[in-house]
Amino acid sequence: MLTFSRDGWLKLETLWVHRLVTMKHRWCNIKALPGANRLIKHLKSNGVPMALASNSPRESIDAKISFHDGWKDSFSVIIGGDEVRTGKPSPDIFFEAARRLKIEPSSCLVIEDSLPGVTAGKAAEMEVVAVPSLPKQSHLFTAADEVINSLLDLQLEKWGLPPFADWVERTLPVDPWYIGGPVIKGFGRGSKVLGIPTANLSTKDYSDLLAEHPAGVYFGWAGLSGRGIFKMVMSIGWNPYFNNKEKTIEPWLLHEFTEDFYGEELKLVIVGYIRPEVNFPTLESLIAKIHEDRRVAESALELPMYSSHKDDSYLRSS
Ligand code: ADP
Ligand code: RBF
Ligand code: MG
Numbered sequence: 001m002l003t004f005s006r007d008g009w010l011k012l013e014t015l016w017v018h019r020l021v022t023m024k025h026r027w028c029n030i031k032a033l034p035g036a037n038r039l040i041k042h043l044k045s046n047g048v049p050m051a052l053a054s055n056s057p058r059e060s061i062d063a064k065i066s067f068h069d070g071w072k073d074s075f076s077v078i079i080g081g082d083e084v085r086t087g088k089p090s091p092d093i094f095f096e097a098a099r100r101l102k103i104e105p106s107s108c109l110v111i112e113d114s115l116p117g118v119t120a121g122k123a124a125e126m127e128v129v130a131v132p133s134l135p136k137q138s139h140l141f142t143a144a145d146e147v148i149n150s151l152l153d154l155q156l157e158k159w160g161l162p163p164f165a166d167w168v169e170r171t172l173p174v175d176p177w178y179i180g181g182p183v184i185k186g187f188g189r190g191s192k193v194l195g196i197p198t199a200n201l202s203t204k205d206y207s208d209l210l211a212e213h214p215a216g217v218y219f220g221w222a223g224l225s226g227r228g229i230f231k232m233v234m235s236i237g238w239n240p241y242f243n244n245k246e247k248t249i250e251p252w253l254l255h256e257f258t259e260d261f262y263g264e265e266l267k268l269v270i271v272g273y274i275r276p277e278v279n280f281p282t283l284e285s286l287i288a289k290i291h292e293d294r295r296v297a298e299s300a301l302e303l304p305m306y307s308s309h310k311d312d313s314y315l316r317s318s
Contacts, residue, residue, distance in 0.1 A: 019277055024156065030067040034174075034214055035151025037068070038166070044074040046162040051077035051097040055087040055116075077101050089116040091124035098124070108157045111151075113211030115261060118144045127159060149276040165260070171300045176220070177213065178204055178314050179249060180267035186248060194287050198234070198250035199266055217274040219297035220306075222253050223315030225265040230255045232268060233290075235296035238277040241286050244283060252290075254298055269312050289293040 021130060054061050058080030065071050065078070072078075077100040084092040098105040110121035113133045119215055121128035122143050130144035130146055131151060141147045147152060157163040166172065179201060186200035199222075203210055215237025222232035234251035238244045251268055280286040300306055 006264050030064055030210065032068055032317065034212070039151055039154065040074050042073060042164055043161070043164075044070075048099050048161060051079065051101055052074060053077075053079045053093045053097045055081035055093070057082045062218075087116075088114070089119035089123070091120050094124035094126060109161070109297065110152070112144070115140060121252055125258060129154065129159070143176070147195065148194045149216065150221070152214060152216070152273055153276050168303065168305070169300050170296050171219070171274055171306075172217070173272050173305060174270065176309060176312070177209060177270050178268065179209065179270070180314075181205065181266065183262050183264055183266050185262065187242075187244075189242075189260075190252075191248065193283070194289065194290070196290055199261065201249040201251070201266060201268070203247055204248055206249070209211055210249075214276070215247065216269045216276045217293050219272050219274060219301065220268060220270040221301070221310050221312070222251055223267040223317055224253070224261060225267075225318060227261070227264075229310055229315050231298055231301045233274075233293050234268070234270075235277060235290075237277040240277055241283075254294060265318060267315050267317065269309050269314060270295075271306050271309050 040050070052065070052075045056064075058078070061078060061080050071272045077097055079093055079097055079100070081087040081093065083088075084096050084135075086092050094108070094110065094297075095105060098108055101108075105124050108124075108126040110117070110124075110126045110128045111131060112128055113119055113131050118128050118130050118141055128144045130138075130141040130147045131149075131154075132138045132141055132147065135149055138147045140150070146158070156161070170276050181201050183199045184202050186198065191197040213236070217233065217235050217272065219231075219233045222230045224230065231254040232251045233254065234249065236249050237247055239250075251266070274278065274296055280289065
């Protein structure tokens with residue numbers, strides 16, 4: 001990982017990464033990856049030039065980008081695979097992007113989601129941050145200068161770029177999202193192994209929402225039918241320390257209960273993001289980190305921007 005100051009140029013790759021959502025077998029919508037819109041707006045308003053360089057034909061880039069308000073105008077340069085001799089992993093497309101931006105390749109930061117793209121960026125002697133489209137493949141991206149789990153984790157100041165200014169007390173506000181259902185049995189190790197009980201929810205009805213949001217540690221409010229509304233901090237993902245095969249949804253309600261509440265209806269409104277899920281060298285360090293997450297969530301939830309969601313009618317609905 002490199003940290004040095006640069007003159008403030010960025011080159012954004014395929015990362016405007018879109019996701020195609022099918023409805024009745026027709027392409028009807030393209031969703032931006034979480035954090036993509038935030039990143040583009042931030043860099044644009046700070047005057048950082050951006051290029052979009054993708055192996056896709058120029059025509060299809062234009063079509064995809066047209067779904068996103070303001071994106072086309074945010075890029076000084078857009079290059080398709082049909083505009084250079086050889087596509088990624090060849091560095092051609094990045095050299096051409098730098099040439100059109102009138103910026104030295106070595107002053108460019110590439111953000112990439114694919115292996116050929118990382119290879120191309122490094123061959124062009126650019127800095128490369130990888131955001132693998134499949135998180136479980138991140139170990140393959142060793143050639144990148146840094147591998148992050150999602151765009152929410154991008155720290156622009158590491159690359160000499162103007163830092164994001166939207167973090168509040170170590171939390172990042174997100175557009176609220178909602179999950180609910182009966183509390184199910186997990187692996188039974190939250191309380192036993194960690195001393196931290198988590199009221200697991202089934203992921204079955206939420207595959208779209210979970211695919212849309214990065215794995216990580218989030219917080220918000222929990223409504224437990226007939227019992228009240230509580231602060232909540234949660235992990236969503238594969239729990240790298242335990243290397244689960246399936247994603248789990250694990251909210252820890254910040255309240256002392258005298259009994260279990262398996263089978264009861266639990267509703268969550270998720271209002272902020274804290275950090276990516278990570279592995280830990282020891283169980284003690286995992287536990288210490290989760291307690292730190294709890295303190296961060298507990299105090300952030302007092303802020304009006306987060307506390308207002310305590311009154312969300314979803315939490316009381318059945
Ligand atoms: P499991 O692996 O089955 O989820 P845990 O050890 O994580 O088991 O314990 C979770 C259970 O503990 C919840 O389903 C709930 O019934 C109970 N529980 C008690 N206090 C809490 C709390 N503060 N937050 C979440 N769950 C709690
Ligand atoms: N598990 C991990 O492997 N890595 C993590 O970074 C991690 N963070 C967590 C944060 C919070 C707030 C909570 C409640 C749990 C976290 N866990 C993490 C999940 C923990 O491993 C999980 O609750 C146990 O697997 C019990 O099922
Ligand atoms: Mg649990």
